[in-house]
Amino acid sequence: MMDFFRYLGAGTRKSFTKLGRASYFLISILTGIGSVLVRPRLLLKQLHSVGVLSFLIITISGLFVGMVLGLQGFYILSRFGAEETLGVMVAASLVRELGPVVSALLFAGRAGSALTAEIGLMKATEQLSGMEMMAIDPIKRIVSPRFLAGFLSMPLLAALFSAVGIIGGQIVGSGLLGVDDGAYWSQMRANLDFQGDIINGIIKSVVFGFVTSWIALFEGYDAIPTAEGVSRATTRTVVNSAFSILGLDFILTALMFGDN
Amino acid sequence: MDIFNSSQDSLVSVHNLTFSRGEKKIFDDISLEFERGKITAIMGPSGTGKTTLLKIIGGQLFPNRGNVIVNGRNVHNLKRDELYTLRRRMGMLFQSGALLTDMTVFDNVAYPLREHSHLPESMIRSLVLMKLEAVGLRGARDLMPNELSGGMARRVALARAIALDPMMIMYDEPFTGQDPISMGALVLLIKSLNTTLNLTSIIVSHDVHETAAIADYIYVLSEGKVVGQGTPQEIQQSSSEWVQQFMNGAADGPVHFHYPAKEYMDDLLHSEKPLFSRHRPSNDRTAKRRRYS
Numbered sequence: 001m002m003d004f005f006r007y008l009g010a011g012t013r014k015s016f017t018k019l020g021r022a023s024y025f026l027i028s029i030l031t032g033i034g035s036v037l038v039r040p041r042l043l044l045k046q047l048h049s050v051g052v053l054s055f056l057i058i059t060i061s062g063l064f065v066g067m068v069l070g071l072q073g074f075y076i077l078s079r080f081g082a083e084e085t086l087g088v089m090v091a092a093s094l095v096r097e098l099g100p101v102v103s104a105l106l107f108a109g110r111a112g113s114a115l116t117a118e119i120g121l122m123k124a125t126e127q128l129s130g131m132e133m134m135a136i137d138p139i140k141r142i143v144s145p146r147f148l149a150g151f152l153s154m155p156l157l158a159a160l161f162s163a164v165g166i167i168g169g170q171i172v173g174s175g176l177l178g179v180d181d182g183a184y185w186s187q188m189r190a191n192l193d194f195q196g197d198i199i200n201g202i203i204k205s206v207v208f209g210f211v212t213s214w215i216a217l218f219e220g221y222d223a224i225p226t227a228e229g230v231s232r233a234t235t236r237t238v239v240n241s242a243f244s245i246l247g248l249d250f251i252l253t254a255l256m257f258g259d260n
Numbered sequence: 261m262d263i264f265n266s267s268q269d270s271l272v273s274v275h276n277l278t279f280s281r282g283e284k285k286i287f288d289d290i291s292l293e294f295e296r297g298k299i300t301a302i303m304g305p306s307g308t309g310k311t312t313l314l315k316i317i318g319g320q321l322f323p324n325r326g327n328v329i330v331n332g333r334n335v336h337n338l339k340r341d342e343l344y345t346l347r348r349r350m351g352m353l354f355q356s357g358a359l360l361t362d363m364t365v366f367d368n369v370a371y372p373l374r375e376h377s378h379l380p381e382s383m384i385r386s387l388v389l390m391k392l393e394a395v396g397l398r399g400a401r402d403l404m405p406n407e408l409s410g411g412m413a414r415r416v417a418l419a420r421a422i423a424l425d426p427m428m429i430m431y432d433e434p435f436t437g438q439d440p441i442s443m444g445a446l447v448l449l450i451k452s453l454n455t456t457l458n459l460t461s462i463i464v465s466h467d468v469h470e471t472a473a474i475a476d477y478i479y480v481l482s483e484g485k486v487v488g489q490g491t492p493q494e495i496q497q498s499s500s501e502w503v504q505q506f507m508n509g510a511a512d513g514p515v516h517f518h519y520p521a522k523e524y525m526d527d528l529l530h531s532e533k534p535l536f537s538r539h540r541p542s543n544d545r546t547a548k549r550r551r552y553s
């Protein structure tokens with residue numbers, strides 16, 4: 001019994017010290033961002049591997065999610081004779097929720113895990129120590145550019161996801177199911193609120209991008225420098241990112257849309 | 261020996277250093293001096309902490325007690341910027357090479373130059389080619405690190421370590437994985453770097469003969485202590501059993517081939533099962549990393 005509590009205590013202490021390390025790490029990353037800005041080439045390279053290489057998965061997933069929304073929305077709305085509002089339904093679901101959340105989950109799986117594995121392997125092969133001994137700060141040169149790239153890419157990827165999804169909904173809605181094409185777009189334009197829907201969706205994806213990039217880079221940097229350690233860190237990145245994204249989504253939604 | 265005296269002719273002095281990893285004491289109150297312009301070797305069985313010592317000197321690990329003075333400055337009291345400034349003048353050759361895997365051999369050697377100097381690209385190119393020529397790998401400049409053999413990677417790392425013309429270099433096992441020809445060339449290179457550039461060198465090595473041939477002074481470490489020191493001749497004639505065993509490569513003697521463990525038969529007969537297997541003791545990484553070489 002005592003052992004159980006001791007185990008619990010040790011576990012709690014470990015989580016807190018890890019949180020402390022993660023916070024300290026975040027501060028170092030943020031202070032390193034200045035030096036990334038004077039070296040745009042480092043950033044561009046990372047924007048390519050973190051952002052651009054995620055385009056395909058985001059586009060395809062967005063298309064399918066939008067098409068499913070078109071189908072589901074049509075069946076429900078047509079029961080109330082409100083098929084014309086399909087555009088609003090698809091767009092609002094995407095912009096408010098599915099765009100930021102699903103693209104962040106995909107981003108964590110596609111780019112986050114890759115970041116963790118890359119940083120973890122660099123640590124395991126002493127590349128990070130090697131840089132330190134050459135008096136080159138690995139946080140400034142390796143970690144901060146990746147963080148900035150992740151942070152900047154996420155809102156763009158979420159926007160891409162939503163845009164493609166809206167087109168997917170339109171393909172199914174007006175192409176297959178016969179919703180009036182003009183109604184699809186005009187209802188959407190009339191009823192989607194810039195402040196309430198679009199801005200809030202962007203805020204969500206900015207938060208998710210920040211948190212996912214932070215988790216991915218920290219797990220890599222904090223990984224036990226062995227093959228097994230890196231593989232576990234990669235798993236933790238995906239799991240912890242998913243939890244954080246979904247948990248934060250609930251909190252943000254409650255704060256943003258709670259009063260209307 | 262007091263600090264004032266030693267820092268005059270020593271570039272690096274280690275005073276009363278104690279360092280532990282978890283429960284395990286790696287160094288127990290050791291003191292070493294590395295003289296300017298000389299080649300000092302550190303020898304000792306695998307796992308005694310030779311790499312650890314280099315990392316402490318480089319300021320990557322912090323001692324529990326004692327201090328390390330490099331060029332008159334206490335490494336572990338320096339502010340971050342000061343430490344980084346000092347490190348520019350300390351080359352280190354990692355055991356694994358530690359090359360950056362996403363750039364070519366050429367870019368790896370050019371990397372510290374591009375980061376720390378404002379030289380024009382044409383100048384950097386000539387410098388890099390000179391350094392690569394010195395290690396015999398000018399022709400390999402366009403290869404990626406994963407296309408190199410272990411011995412080649414270490415030579416590229418050496419070229420990178422001397423790129424900034426440091427005042428000292430720490431070599432971690434430079435001879436491992438080299439064929440007799442490149443081994444001979446490396447020995448000459450290290451020696452000539454030392455004499456022509458007046459570099460201070462610290463060599464960690466198992467290769468008794470090569471090291472004895474170029475070292476001016478040798479420390480033999482074992483189980484956290486300095487068990488022998490002196491010029492190569494003195495070491496060879498040392499009466500210490502430890503030193504003799506190490507220099508002659510005898511499997512039996514005061515230095516153990518085995519990582520500390522309980523009695524062999526005990527271990528075979530009794531299996532152990534921790535109550536909570538997820539609660540990993542802090543030193544289990546140590547156990548995994550044990551190496552027999």
Ligand SMILES: Nc1ncnc2c1ncn2[C@@H]1O[C@H](COP(=O)(O)OP(=O)(O)OP(=O)(O)O)[C@@H](O)[C@H]1O
Nearest residue numbers: 281305306307308309310311312313545546549551
């Ligand atoms: N990251 C680490 N965590 C815990 N213990 C470690 C770690 N790195 C090394 N050790 C332990 O420290 C001791 C010294 O390791 P070190 O790498 O310095 O040995 P070494 O003398 O360089 O050996 P070799 O000649 O095999 O390279 C070893 O017993 C090792 O188990």
Ligand SMILES: [Mg+2]
Nearest residue numbers: 310311312355
């Ligand atoms: Mg070693």
